[in-house]
Amino acid sequence: MRLSTGLKAREVDPSPPLEELRFQRCTWCSTVVFRTCLLCPVCASTDLPWQRGPATGKICGVIQVGRKGHGLRTDMVVELDNGVRVRCEVENAPIGLTAYGACVTAVGTAPNGMPLFRVDPVVREERW
Numbered sequence: 001m002r003l004s005t006g007l008k009a010r011e012v013d014p015s016p017p018l019e020e021l022r023f024q025r026c027t028w029c030s031t032v033v034f035r036t037c038l039l040c041p042v043c044a045s046t047d048l049p050w051q052r053g054p055a056t057g058k059i060c061g062v063i064q065v066g067r068k069g070h071g072l073r074t075d076m077v078v079e080l081d082n083g084v085r086v087r088c089e090v091e092n093a094p095i096g097l098t099a100y101g102a103c104v105t106a107v108g109t110a111p112n113g114m115p116l117f118r119v120d121p122v123v124r125e126e127r128w
Contacts, residue, residue, distance in 0.1 A: 018055040018106045021080070021115060024048040032084050035113050054081040055106035057117075059098060063087065078104055078117055088115040 024033045026040040027047040033040070040048060061077035076090045076098075089110045090098070104117040 018108065020052045021055050021086075021106055022050055022052055023084075025051050032086065034086070034115055053084055056081050057086070057104055059090065059093075059100055059102045059104060059119075060085065061100070062095060075114070076117075078115075086115055088117055090117045090119060093119050 021034075024037060025031070025048070026033070026043060026045050027049065028045040029040060029043045031040055031042045033048065037048060039046060057078045057080040059076055060079045063075045063077065065073045065075060074095050075087050076093065078086050078088055078090070080086060089112075090104060091107070093102075098119065103120040105120055106115055107118045108116045110116040
């Protein structure tokens with residue numbers, strides 16, 4: 001990726017992928033929370049132990065969120081390799097052009113606190 005600051009353009013390496021994700025899972029209702037919470041947002045339980053999960057998964061849905069006074073924000077639903085579904089942001093994923101089932105890898109946290117994923121490059125084998 002090329003970054004231009006107005007003074008001098010330079011090459012910027014993309015952030016390396018994460019090896020695992022850390023999240024809280026409610027013991028009572030199995031809700032997954034990526035932000036630090038004292039109470040479960042669904043059942044208000046205080047039993048939220050930290051767990052680790054894989055940082056890879058596949059896109060399984062798209063959600064458009066609109067709030068009064070703000071523009072539309074598009075989030076994606078990613079199913080991690082262990083079966084947990086996560087609402088997150090996916091960078092460089094044009095809506096309508098990203099196929100369901102596309103493989104993604106976690107690269108960090110978005111400014112709003114949601115997990116940030118990147119679409120993995122497609123490796124195609126040429127057959128003759």
